[in-house]
Amino acid sequence: MADEENAYTFATAATRHIKLENLGEGGFRMWRGDCLAEVTLAYESWGELSATADNAILIFTGLSPSAHAASSPQDSSPGWWEYMIGPGKAIDTDRFFVVCANSLGGCYGSTGPGSVNPETGENYGADFPDVTVEDIAASGFLLMRQLGVEKLHAAVGSSMGGMSAIAYAMRYPDHIDNLISISAATRALPLTIALRSLQREIIRSDPAWNGGRYADDAKPLVGMSLARKLGLVSYRAADEWNSKFDRSRVAAEKLTGERFEREFEIENYLEYNARKFINSFDPNSYLYLSRAMDWFDIAEHGESISDGMSKIEIERALVVGVTTDILFPSRQQKEIADVMRATGTDVDYVEIDSVNGHDAFLIDDAHFSPVVRKFLDQSID
Amino acid sequence: MADEENAYTFATAATRHIKLENLGEGGFRMWRGDCLAEVTLAYESWGELSATADNAILIFTGLSPSAHAASSPQDSSPGWWEYMIGPGKAIDTDRFFVVCANSLGGCYGSTGPGSVNPETGENYGADFPDVTVEDIAASGFLLMRQLGVEKLHAAVGSSMGGMSAIAYAMRYPDHIDNLISISAATRALPLTIALRSLQREIIRSDPAWNGGRYADDAKPLVGMSLARKLGLVSYRAADEWNSKFDRSRVAAEKLTGERFEREFEIENYLEYNARKFINSFDPNSYLYLSRAMDWFDIAEHGESISDGMSKIEIERALVVGVTTDILFPSRQQKEIADVMRATGTDVDYVEIDSVNGHDAFLIDDAHFSPVVRKFLDQSID
Numbered sequence: 001m002a003d004e005e006n007a008y009t010f011a012t013a014a015t016r017h018i019k020l021e022n023l024g025e026g027g028f029r030m031w032r033g034d035c036l037a038e039v040t041l042a043y044e045s046w047g048e049l050s051a052t053a054d055n056a057i058l059i060f061t062g063l064s065p066s067a068h069a070a071s072s073p074q075d076s077s078p079g080w081w082e083y084m085i086g087p088g089k090a091i092d093t094d095r096f097f098v099v100c101a102n103s104l105g106g107c108y109g110s111t112g113p114g115s116v117n118p119e120t121g122e123n124y125g126a127d128f129p130d131v132t133v134e135d136i137a138a139s140g141f142l143l144m145r146q147l148g149v150e151k152l153h154a155a156v157g158s159s160m161g162g163m164s165a166i167a168y169a170m171r172y173p174d175h176i177d178n179l180i181s182i183s184a185a186t187r188a189l190p191l192t193i194a195l196r197s198l199q200r201e202i203i204r205s206d207p208a209w210n211g212g213r214y215a216d217d218a219k220p221l222v223g224m225s226l227a228r229k230l231g232l233v234s235y236r237a238a239d240e241w242n243s244k245f246d247r248s249r250v251a252a253e254k255l256t257g258e259r260f261e262r263e264f265e266i267e268n269y270l271e272y273n274a275r276k277f278i279n280s281f282d283p284n285s286y287l288y289l290s291r292a293m294d295w296f297d298i299a300e301h302g303e304s305i306s307d308g309m310s311k312i313e314i315e316r317a318l319v320v321g322v323t324t325d326i327l328f329p330s331r332q333q334k335e336i337a338d339v340m341r342a343t344g345t346d347v348d349y350v351e352i353d354s355v356n357g358h359d360a361f362l363i364d365d366a367h368f369s370p371v372v373r374k375f376l377d378q379s380i381d
Numbered sequence: 382m383a384d385e386e387n388a389y390t391f392a393t394a395a396t397r398h399i400k401l402e403n404l405g406e407g408g409f410r411m412w413r414g415d416c417l418a419e420v421t422l423a424y425e426s427w428g429e430l431s432a433t434a435d436n437a438i439l440i441f442t443g444l445s446p447s448a449h450a451a452s453s454p455q456d457s458s459p460g461w462w463e464y465m466i467g468p469g470k471a472i473d474t475d476r477f478f479v480v481c482a483n484s485l486g487g488c489y490g491s492t493g494p495g496s497v498n499p500e501t502g503e504n505y506g507a508d509f510p511d512v513t514v515e516d517i518a519a520s521g522f523l524l525m526r527q528l529g530v531e532k533l534h535a536a537v538g539s540s541m542g543g544m545s546a547i548a549y550a551m552r553y554p555d556h557i558d559n560l561i562s563i564s565a566a567t568r569a570l571p572l573t574i575a576l577r578s579l580q581r582e583i584i585r586s587d588p589a590w591n592g593g594r595y596a597d598d599a600k601p602l603v604g605m606s607l608a609r610k611l612g613l614v615s616y617r618a619a620d621e622w623n624s625k626f627d628r629s630r631v632a633a634e635k636l637t638g639e640r641f642e643r644e645f646e647i648e649n650y651l652e653y654n655a656r657k658f659i660n661s662f663d664p665n666s667y668l669y670l671s672r673a674m675d676w677f678d679i680a681e682h683g684e685s686i687s688d689g690m691s692k693i694e695i696e697r698a699l700v701v702g703v704t705t706d707i708l709f710p711s712r713q714q715k716e717i718a719d720v721m722r723a724t725g726t727d728v729d730y731v732e733i734d735s736v737n738g739h740d741a742f743l744i745d746d747a748h749f750s751p752v753v754r755k756f757l758d759q760s761i762d
Contacts, residue, residue, distance in 0.1 A: 126640050190623060190626040190646075198614065241571035244571075259507050264578070
């Protein structure tokens with residue numbers, strides 16, 4: 001059974017934890033106003049920073065991945081973007097110093113709702129301040145400074161990570177040369193808000209959620225499982241499932257005869273993948289990061305989308321969309337490309353005809369690697 | 382706020398209840414093997430049956446409507462297909478004797494999980510036998526016989542109702558002349574199975590569902606609300622919501638400041654519509670009828686879809702699809718039309734470019750009425 005979208009493994013052997021410095025007065029000032037006294041980011045890196053510190057690539061993740069984007073000598077387990085990052089690969093670690101951090105608000109080592117609130121000695125839970133895509137970008141900026149990088153060669157991101165990369169370019173125009181945005185959005189539209197809002201409500205409706213206060217051994221796993229299944233439905237494309245599952249049935253000997261049991265393989269596929277996910281992800285992190293995507297709107301960085309985007313001063317951008325993506329439709333990628341061009345950026349726009357829907361970037365090596373490789377090759381010519 | 386998809390009102394003034402006769406030995410033999418000792422159908426009718434009983438139209442409903450498809454002198458409240466049915470309308474009750482029944486398994490007066498099991502004196506609940514689209518067709522056949530109709534002028538149905546109308550034509554080829562199938566399917570595909578399976582699991586995961594045994598005042602309303610919201614997301618189209626809601630926010634004075642509260646109008650829209658629905662629909666009926674759609678597969682009526690469809694012997698069919706339908710995509714309507722043609726039926730296939738997605742037939746008078754009117758006009762030439 002294929003389950004590439006759940007290859008997000010959390011391995012610590014290569015993970016470093018860094019306490020961010022120079023937060024400013026009162027701590028890390030968040031986009032919606034709150035302050036965090038302390039911020040730790042978990043990150044991994046591949047390759048070596050050049051003497052002039054001009055070869056750094058920062059990878060922003062989607063909602064659920066850890067910092068473990070690729071294997072390394074310290075950790076040979078495959079990362080969530082294993083095909084993309086490594087020696088000689090499209091994001092070539094022989095050439096670039098590549099960094100990937102677990103998102104602020106996440107649950108794989110970075111400060112988030114599951115972290116201890118220094119003021120109370122308890123986990124933040126739902127008392128964690130509002131996290132936005134802009135905050136994820138800002139924490140990435142501070143991380144790279146501490147690693148000795150004043151200016152990124154490129155920020156790269158897919159899905160929420162694409163939003164974060166765009167936010168980085170808007171907030172820190174002097175600190176980035178190139179941008180790769182894959183299956184992102186200028187702003188969340190109502191269908192995606194509806195789908196995410198419903199996932200959050202499903203989690204919060206699980207009595208075990210308990211207002212965000214749950215013990216490690218009493219998490220709202222039923223709600224998480226249902227929410228994850230809804231996520232999976234939105235991440236993939238109808239045709240992929242038609243060819244992979246059609247109306248295949250669960251083997252008769254596996255049926256119990258219970259009313260409404262899973263009878264179709266597609267139902268088993270969702271169950272299998274949800275089960276793998278729910279024990280490895282913090283429900284509150286899911287809520288916070290999901291909401292961050294709803295809030296994202298480039299127009300909040302100016303008078304309009306175009307005005308917000310005009311703050312970007314990169315040299316070149318690669319914008320990639322997928323024809324079968326229903327969550328971040330290719331039309332929205334075209335919009336990003338068009339607005340960037342109109343505000344003066346040199347943009348490569350590529351629409352990939354993949355069967356894998358929104359998750360294509362995680363899976364579709366054959367389509368994605370050449371596109372990213374070509375862009376990065378040209379970026380250092 | 383528009384909420385046409387929830388205009389399913391249940392009014393009894395015009396509703397009649399009929400106990401089906403001639404069930405056969407042991408009762409009403411269901412498609413998957415069980416027997417129901419008694420079957421009552423709630424139905425409404427409009428117009429008069431002709432002396433030769435050749436002007437009857439039977440309307441099969443989608444998952445949730447009652448028999449109240451249109452207003453009448455006995456009940457002036459608008460029905461769920463008010464624009465379509467009435468004197469001088471596309472389904473012209475000055476000309477046709479029109480019947481609509483609440484589906485077998487439903488909760489608006491027809492025998493279903495909420496009915497009393499004569500063997501136990503208790504509600505069936507989850508002990509109700511498996512309901513299929515074929516059973517809904519069979520109960521409609523018995524109903525029309527009792528009303529004096531040996532042969533339908535036409536069976537008409539949308540969504541699950543379209544499946545039921547096709548099932549009727551396959552099971553009773555000598556008893557139907559014309560067929561109108563709107564946004565139906567030759568068989569359920571994995572994406573739709575996934576979406577419906579998830580709705581059912583959400584309901585069953587509500588502790589109040591209690592294995593299908595719940596009191597009238599303790600229904601699994603949380604699960605029903607979440608399931609209905611997921612249904613709504615799948616019934617409509619992204620562009621419709623983009624133009625209707627975009628990123629409109631709930632008025633600031635209505636916000637409570639609670640974490641994760643509804644902030645966008647699209648979230649309020651779903652909440653409003655779910656609330657209207659959950660108190661008027663039986664959760665177990667939802668489970669049974671939802672599952673019936675997953676099971677439907679014309680290929681089970683023969684060696685293949687084409688073989689099953691070849692059992693149909695109608696004169697003419699109208700098959701209608703909607704460009705923005707993600708649940709029953711227009712490609713599936715084209716498939717129905719193509720297979721019907723290949724097996725000898727005279728088919729009008731119309732693809733309607735509506736913004737309203739799967740629910741278009743409930744709303745889009747301007748597109749649907751002329752198409753249905755033209756077909757029915759020609760059917761009596």
